[in-house]
Amino acid sequence: MDRLETVRAFVFQAYASIQDDALRHLAIAHAAECAAIAALLADRYGENEELAYICGLCHDYYRFAYNGVKEHAQKGALLIRKKLAESGHFKEAEITMIETGIRHHSEKTKRHDRFSQIIKCADALSQSMQEGSTEDLTKLIAFYLP
Numbered sequence: 001m002d003r004l005e006t007v008r009a010f011v012f013q014a015y016a017s018i019q020d021d022a023l024r025h026l027a028i029a030h031a032a033e034c035a036a037i038a039a040l041l042a043d044r045y046g047e048n049e050e051l052a053y054i055c056g057l058c059h060d061y062y063r064f065a066y067n068g069v070k071e072h073a074q075k076g077a078l079l080i081r082k083k084l085a086e087s088g089h090f091k092e093a094e095i096t097m098i099e100t101g102i103r104h105h106s107e108k109t110k111r112h113d114r115f116s117q118i119i120k121c122a123d124a125l126s127q128s129m130q131e132g133s134t135e136d137l138t139k140l141i142a143f144y145l146p
């Protein structure tokens, strides 16, 4: 199993065991959407697509796998750092990048590094899609990635 498959496996296995149907569906769809959107944005803005995909996939891990919304960005960042390090598939700099993206993702009005902004933007776009919002997606992208 390559590293992308390893991460996909632990995230989707955890989400597949969520009891509540609506929450399970949301967790899986939101993770898949954020991963795909983050990879597309990373390609467009010159960041690492694979790391963006993984970060998008994992950004709400604490929220869904532990059903903990409060401070899920900070708690999830530490948890994912540990999991990625244990996997032995990632360099320290890669782990730090993913950890940073997860840590910042809830702070939507603050500006952070571009990788973090990509994760926030992917999160917002996915949320907007889930809500069936008619908000202009181009405007959302311009807000996070001016």
Ligand SMILES: [Fe+2]
Binding pocket: 059, 060, 063, 072, 073, 105, 106
């Ligand atoms: Fe979140």
Ligand SMILES: [Fe+2]
Binding pocket: 030, 059, 060, 123
């Ligand atoms: Fe999210």
